[in-house]
Amino acid sequence: MSAAPDQADDGHDRSPAPPLAIGGLEAGYGVRTVLRGVDLVVPAATVTALVGPNGAGKTTLVRAICGRIAPRAGFVHICGVPAAEGAARARIGLAPQDIALYRSLSIAENLAVFARLAGTPRAAVPGRIAAVMARTGIGARAGERIDRLSGGWQRRANVAAALVGDPRLLVLDEPTVGVDAPARADLAALVRSLAADGLAILLITHDFAFAEQVADRVAILNGGRVTLEGHLCDLIGARFPHRRKVDVTFAVPPGPVARQALDALGLEGEGAAGAFTGLVEDTPQAAGDLIAALGAAGLSPRTIALQTAGLDMLYAAATQEQNP
Template identity: 40%
Template sequence: MPDQAAVVRDLAFSYRNQPVLDGIDLALARAETVALLGPNGAGKTSLMRLLAGRLVPSRGSVRVAGGDPAREAAVRRAIAWVPQEIALYPRLTVRENLEVFARLMGLNRAARGPAVARALGRAGLEEVASRLVGVLSGGYQRRANIAAALLAEPALVLLDEPTQGVDQAARAAIHGVLERLPEAGAAVLIATHDFAEAERLADRVVLLQGGSLRLDGRLSDLLAGLRAGPPEHEVALAEAAGPAASAALRQAGFHPASPLMWRAGHAMAGGRDGAALLAHLRRHGVPVREIRVREPGLDVLYRDVTAEEPPAGPARLPAGVPA
């Protein structure tokens, strides 16, 4: 279909006779941002490498802009692959890096200057264009990494953990860049473990587990379904819970979201209101700092889906294969 930038049908991939992905069907529409979620080892990076033409499927097909990225160089040039690693020359300026990548992408001399200027503007890098990449912050380096991938006006943009390891200000700046990517008509696929990032950027969410797609839906529909039910309750702790405190929290229906945050996705256990629950937990030695009520988010849906028994198929990624 003309509005589809990429289509995957019955995709399977094995490494050294070990299954990694099996039976993947996925379509990515132009001007759409899709968040790719899944636990470590689910096969997210392998799926993105297959879409980028860097791996060849064991079975099934991958089509991007109507062609096979594993076999057609022209199709690969329509794909922007932004890995976690910074793939830039640290002793060149941002502008010089983009000029080098423009030549490597095959842009002719007349097209290079406008393409570099456009990429600098889209990534908000004009003010640091003349600075060496090696002296820039991690956030600026990641934005330059994205800018380099956008030089050829790709039909498909693949980003693997685009904000990993950056501070909140840099994260917000990168999000500002990513939010504008669909405006040029590209399909955007973002692999992330950051649920807030997915909720901010994505139109649609797909969840990969055990080499199979477990969930594919519009973000607005998924969140509306969650929020039609009861609110979620959070217990914020002053310090990490020890064994006895953890047991008390679990008995009250809570599960750990982080060392200092426990959550329950249902009404207060035992019919207690907030004050009664606070007193109950403190009597059992739980170092409660605060109890809060929140709307359920994507993290709740992720927890519920991944906690279910996965379908038969690839259960784990073999050693040496990127997740």
């Protein structure tokens, strides 16, 4: 029997439509509208990071993508198929923020369960499990129970369970929660390798550093709308041309008068009481000029670090414009 038009003989989907295409999406609950005219495309072989404040509509958007909430207007298509249809849901793998695994079962046992739930024929389950284990590097821990694994290994197993149905679109919801630095680096390498294999990945995260490490594109969701979307490096370059981020710390938190001086220099306080950040011109003398200006204000910084402006500053600028 010949393969269906959108499939190759090996059973893999070859639809030319993007794994995720959203146009003019409006969705909500009861009388409340949460998403308002959302447009977003996630191409194959790319990672798109979706960021936004709490209450922006990220959870509602994931539900719409997974066909769990119907659009009031617009569309959500998975490989050209409406998200509510079973054929679309079969092309999606979701790794939720909460570990969605049976804690008393081993990794291999969990993958067997999720393979069957994804509709994998029983005879094909062992081969599918072996392929996913090789793809995610969890074979050495296959027989260990989930509740005896570290946070990093649980996250990796969570991703493996989302892949066992051989999806075209992988949705990762806050995958770095509870993960230490080494496991985080391993997870980043896994995400990039999955994208290199052709998978489309939508990463929902508040971890801007991780997003910068793995994402090709970024979409900022605020107030139920995608207010900014595109290649991360292009967006940062357009927003902060010829400028660099500067981080300044002080051994003793500056007082009110010193804070006014820092504000006049464009330096804003961060989470740490003695840490401030801002933008300076991308010139060789920028650091020296800043040191001189701080000295003139009677301020002696402990450290000054220059770096390329990143997603954190892009996000802050975009959200402040919409919510002044």
